[in-house]
Amino acid sequence: MKRLSLLVKGSALRGLESIVAIACGFITLPIMLNGLGKDMYGLWVLLSSFTAMMYLFDLGFASAVTRNITLAISKKDSAGANKVINSALLIYSCISLLIITFIIIAATSYTPELVSGVSENDYQLVLCLIGFGLALDFPSKAFAGIFSAHYRYDIQSTYKIIFKLVHTGLLIFLISADYKIVAVATLTASLSLLDTIVFVVMSKYVFREMKISTIFIDKFQILDLYRFSVWALVIDVGSMARSRMDLFFIGSFVSYTAVSIYYIPVRLVDYSLQMLYRVLGITLPIFATHVSDKSKSSLVADVLIIGRINAYFSAVTIAFYLFFGKILLSLWMGEDYDSETGYIILLILIVGRLSMLVNDPLNNCLYAYGKHALLAAITVFEISLMLAGLVFSSMILEANVIAIALSMSIPLILSRLIFYPILAIRKLEISDGFRLMVLVYRPLLVVLPLIPLQLYVASLNGGVWVSSVIAAISVSAVFLLYMFIEIKDREKNIILKLLSLVGWRRNE
Template sequence: MSQLKKGVLISYVNILLTNVVGLLLTPYIVRSLGNSEYGLYTLIGSVVAYLSLMDLGLNHTIMRFVARYRAVNDTEGEKEFLGTTMLIFIAIAILVVLIGLWIYFNLESIFSKSLTVEELVKAKVMFLILIFNVAINIPGSSFQAICNAYEHFVFPRVVAIVKYLLRAAMVCGLLFMGGKAITLVMIDTVFNILVILVTAFYVFYKLKVTVSLARYNTSLISEIFGYSFWVFLFAIVSKFQWNSGQVILGINNNTLTVAIFGVGIMLGGYYGAFADAVNGVLIPKATQMVYSGKKGGELTDTMIKIARMNGFLMFFILSGFFLFGKTFVFLWLGKDYLESWLIALLIMIVLTVPLLQVFGNCILEAKRKNRFKSVLSICLVSIAAGISFFITKQYGIYGAILPLVFTVSLNNLIMNLYYKKIFEFEIGKFFKNAIMKSLIVYGIVSLALAYLLSLFQISTWLMLFLVIAAYAVIYLLITFFLLMNKSEKELILSRIR
């Protein structure tokens, strides 16, 4: 099995573990910290998340440029490029510390109306630790980008799985011993350092990559930022899109509201993780297709193949969450968090089409045509955040999520028109072959089952697991016999054999 296929498979395993462990761990964390401190932990994490974007999109740039240098066997050019980007990373890390310290000294004025004195003290300690975490992660994350560019997808993903499992075990142990939110951020920082060291060792001693600060080329800087700036801008939009609501609720409401909204964003984020998992391994492939001169029809066919296989899994998650998500959230965290189900469901719905078109986004980056998407997204998300800021005082959580859902839907519509015009993607063909039949079949089945489920109440975990298992069997049978084509069936059967 190739590194690409292994990388996708392990990425899915990573997502599955992240989801399962996260779902098991979250109620324990909430009960150990309490709703207020968990909301504080979520709030500070959301604020610091913006600083993590200061890598300026350079990791995507590394994947694209190193893949290009390897395609033409330009070893010297690769060394100069990596030396230049590492110097840029170090400068950015210093800038992150300076900006972080400025925010640190202004935290009291930002959250004075919503946080107590005790909460502000804890917030400032967590913020300092997380600033350090982000500052070391910005240059450190470049090593995983190098692995991806070399199409060595397996090692960094295995490391991520091991890290996540060890982190979960340590979180459980330290919270059992009385640890609080500050403990969690310290654990994350320690594991972050360890992963950077292990991945760097792999890059230098296994891949034999040379990164020398003495090998830099200032003429590359404008080319690097000419590409990375638009990736960076879109990353800002994406992060702002999902974290702005928590910050706005933290300013206008209270930590409990932030906690409820944060759980919904987390559940929606698990669903959205499929884009990152597949995106990371498809960028080199997309770059190669672009440089080999593939046109709109061939690119569309590739996108359809990827979307169909991803869609079978994603529609299962989406329809399952529609049917059983509310009951799950009630049993998982209690009635206080029931609104998290609707928030997560709305996020999943509006993310489905972009996730299925993830290959289109890879082509967008490979052709350096991501400027339009970045500008469009930042305009729409800014409008959504502005509306949310003024209506969350009256409408709370729904004032934060509804403007966001509307603007993301509008973004999806405009981007499909853009794909058709610029890349000559056959969008009608894509929706017909990749989405429509599955949407109709799964929609009818889900509505019929929703009616049957309304006739009785699921009140225990055992009942929930049994009905989910029964639904999984029904879903698999429908998918295999009604929706999969001959080649997809053969692929599944060959894997089973």
């Protein structure tokens, strides 16, 4: 099957995977919130966020493993790929033991203020179960890059869809039967182990030359992974901080209930970014091939077209939440939820996070060339600004949740749309970089006329559904007109393929 066909097929199935995950999340989140209660669900969010921070024990190796496996397989070097896999497996096995040890110490040495209905033993057991489940996931990271190197995202996404449906069904059963967070944590740990086993089996199916043996463990490969992973670790720490530190800040200075309110728009943003990255974030093997072939012109051409496509999808996402975000929050969470505050937080967060998506092709280029130290420096800069904003919101604005959202988004907008692309283009030695940035950003301009249009629609008194119909017609007209003028033929063809689960078949 042609590479483009595999990529489009994989992209479409990754999109379907995200749709399934989002649908499952929409179903389970209110069920868990109502079944566990706001306080207990807020505690569950914080415990899950704390254990998720254990991914920092990855030390940036996942990016290095993915890159090295992709490069080895692209060169048809099976022995080299096996050295990467087995060396990484040794590293991740040690990391898993380290995480288990750390979680046990954390669970037995510190007990936070607990909500009613949760005993100290329950807290310790839940923390250990979630942590063990995460630790069991680490060995599978040694096989990262196999699916992408073979362009077989379709196989990976298919089994992920099955797992998500099984997990959702069992979770709904547990909550409906009035089980609490201990049972939910047990389910999470059990499925995490099963997921790792299936992932290894599927990796062997895709990469039939794969062998697991100590003879392939190579100290030089370990050193090479370490050298690459140092800066990747900084990037991973930054990613973790961006996704969690606002929640910890609210949990510490406001309340568990405020965490639950803030977490709802956070989940919508996560769902959206998950969907977009699953569909669009498949470019690393493409750029790795260009690096291997030393084809700078092809690389720049792909940066341009992929960046513009990312910008198109970002504009559509912003427009959707601009007009329908408040309605979606109200219908999803019910009348008891503060949808007005949630809507404002949603818009602030989605704009900030999408600013990262637009220039994601530059990230993959830096990784492919091994020049990701720049991305690490930018990440440190962003986190520093975020922390300063959070401190300011605490001291001056009394930890206002909207101010916290602004503290998380403004640094991303400034950094990712202005400073980072300029520095990345220089680092990659891309000529005529300013023109490249202008062409990539132009699709975002469609959002500007939609802002006054939204204000007009919001002022109408025709009811929710009448306003929604008017908004849908208006937004569609603006987008169609703008895209007819702006979009290029090749971009249109790729977008149409990405939007169709069967589109790839017509071009084989």
